[in-house]
Amino acid sequence: DQQVKQNSPSLSVQEGRISILNCDYTNSMFDYFLWYKKYPAEGPTFLISISSIKDKNEDGRFTVFLNKSAKHLSLHIVPSQPGDSAVYFCAAPLGAQKLVFGQGTRLTINP
Amino acid sequence: KAGVTQTPRYLIKTRGQQVTLSCSPISGHRSVSWYQQTPGQGLQFLFEYFSETQRNKGNFPGRFSGRQFSNSRSEMNVSTLELGDSALYLCASSPDGGDYGYTFGSGTRLTVV
Numbered sequence: 001d002q003q004v005k006q007n008s009p010s011l012s013v014q015e016g017r018i019s020i021l022n023c024d025y026t027n028s029m030f031d032y033f034l035w036y037k038k039y040p041a042e043g044p045t046f047l048i049s050i051s052s053i054k055d056k057n058e059d060g061r062f063t064v065f066l067n068k069s070a071k072h073l074s075l076h077i078v079p080s081q082p083g084d085s086a087v088y089f090c091a092a093p094l095g096a097q098k099l100v101f102g103q104g105t106r107l108t109i110n111p
Numbered sequence: 112k113a114g115v116t117q118t119p120r121y122l123i124k125t126r127g128q129q130v131t132l133s134c135s136p137i138s139g140h141r142s143v144s145w146y147q148q149t150p151g152q153g154l155q156f157l158f159e160y161f162s163e164t165q166r167n168k169g170n171f172p173g174r175f176s177g178r179q180f181s182n183s184r185s186e187m188n189v190s191t192l193e194l195g196d197s198a199l200y201l202c203a204s205s206p207d208g209g210d211y212g213y214t215f216g217s218g219t220r221l222t223v224v
Contacts, residue, residue, distance in 0.1 A: 043215030097159040
């Protein structure tokens, strides 16, 4: 049972434009969400998070939006840069020590 | 400060063999979690250890096991390897596992032939 889903395996965006990565979840008990970024041959690194008491959290070029009624969150990157090319995972804690991850979306930024 | 260190980085094993992977957490971190990453499946939680005790376990068969030592270093073991065990195994550490401040290592790429 995939409780966190990223339905787009890949996304290609032109440099300077906005990248929008989407994530859906099924478990209404989730109250916190995280985005991780992963380069090849490296472990995932934390990017940004959002609590369910908010509907938006912003950190520089990265903004995460949460729509609780739709059980949907999205990560916006603007402007997109070549270094943003990576695999992005959304995740939610299930209990204190376990993260449930989506399948990931590979973002490619084209010059 | 040093990050999370996983050894070895790459490993090739034959079906039926067993393998042990190692993870050294960030100094002072007492919680260590293990994840399996396969194409199309994202990262799937294996188990989490804190102060040498397993606190949480994912939905993996008993062939997958782990342990944590008094210095917080952790190992995971997979016995009777199957082709489907080929994956990237990632370790993450955090101060206590309760604040979502996870730092991941670079992983061990296991290939079973």
